[in-house]
Each structure stands twice: as C-alpha cells, then as structure tokens.
Amino acid sequence: MSRTALRAYLFDALCVLLMVVIGTRNHKTDTGIYGILFVAAPFWIAMSLAHLAPLLQRTAKAEAHVLVVWGYTVVMGMVLRNLIFDRGTAVAFIIVATVFLGITMFGWRAFIARDATT
Numbered sequence: 011m012s013r014t015a016l017r018a019y020l021f022d023a024l025c026v027l028l029m030v031v032i033g034t035r036n037h038k039t040d041t042g043i044y045g046i047l048f049v050a051a052p053f054w055i056a057m058s059l060a061h062l063a064p065l066l067q068r069t070a071k072a073e074a075h076v077l078v079v080w081g082y083t084v085v086m087g088m089v090l091r092n093l094i095f096d097r098g099t100a101v102a103f104i105i106v107a108t109v110f111l112g113i114t115m116f117g118w119r120a121f122i123a124r125d126a127t128t
Contacts, residue, residue, distance in 0.1 A: 011065060012073065014073060015061070015064075015065070015073045015074070018061065018073065018074065018076075018079075018119075019057075019058075019061045021118050022057050022061070022079055022083070022115055023054060023057065025110075025111055025114035025115050025118070026050055026053045026054055026057060026083065026087075026111070027046075027050055028114065029053075029107060029110045029111060029114070030046055030049045030050040030053070031046060032110075033049070033103075033106075034046055034049060048095070049097070051090075051095065052086075052087045052088075052089075052090035052091040052094065052095050052097075053083055053087035053090075053091075053107075053111075055086075055087075055090055056082055056083045056084075056085075056086035056087040056089075056090060057079060057082070057083040057087070059082065059086065060074050060078055060079040060082035060083060060086075061074045061079060063078075076115055076116055076119055079115060080111055080112055080115045080116070083111055083115075084104070084107055084108050084111055087107070088104055088107070
C-alpha cells in the first residue's frame with residue numbers, strides 16, 4: 011500500500027468517525043466508545059472494502075477513486091447497518107450521511123490537491 015493510499019484510507023476513516031461522533035452527540039445516543047464504534051463499524055467495513063479492491067488488482071497505481079469510496083461507504087454502510095448491525099436507516103440519516111461524507115471525503119482531497127499546486 012502506497013503512502014498516498016494509506017493517507018486516503020486514514021483520512022476517510024476519520025471522516026466516518028467525525029460523522030458518527032457528531033451524530034451521536036447531537037442525538038445524545040451511543041456516546042460511549044462502544045456505541046461510537048458500533049455505529050461506525052458498518053461504514054468502516056464498507057470503506058475498507060472500497061479501499062481494498064484496487065489493491066487486490068495489483069496494478070501499478072492501486073488507489074481507490076474517491077467517488078467509488080464515497081458511494082460504496084454510504085450504500086454498503088447503510089446495507090450493513092440495516093441487515094447485519096440491526097440498526098435503522100431513516101431517509102433523513104441516509105441524506106445526512108451522504109452529504110456529510112461527500113463533503114468531507116471530497117473536501118480533504120481538494121484541500122490536499124490545492125496545497126500541492128501552490
């Protein structure tokens with residue numbers, strides 16, 4: 011795994027953690043470490059799979075595209091949350107998670123790219 015891919019993985023994991031911490035604090039639910047990890051787990055699993063797929067192809071540039079990571083994290087995260095973790099997936103939560111993860115996952119990449127060009 012390249013440094014760039016590792017950085018992307020860690021920053022994307024941080025985006026998920028931020029979403030979960032903000033959400034659990036706003037709703038005053040699952041604010042303990044176990045609760046936060048339980049809420050974040052389906053999204054981290056989905057995000058990890060999205061980052062892992064290009065590495066399994068063994069190409070020279072094995073790095074996941076942000077659109078794939080974002081989409082897979084939201085869609086598979088919601089599926090895992092509902093079917094495996096037996097948690098709700100209200101429409102409002104799907105919208106908020108999609109927007110928040112989109113802004114943060116695309117945002118940190120845009121910030122890094124902007125800094126690299128200056």
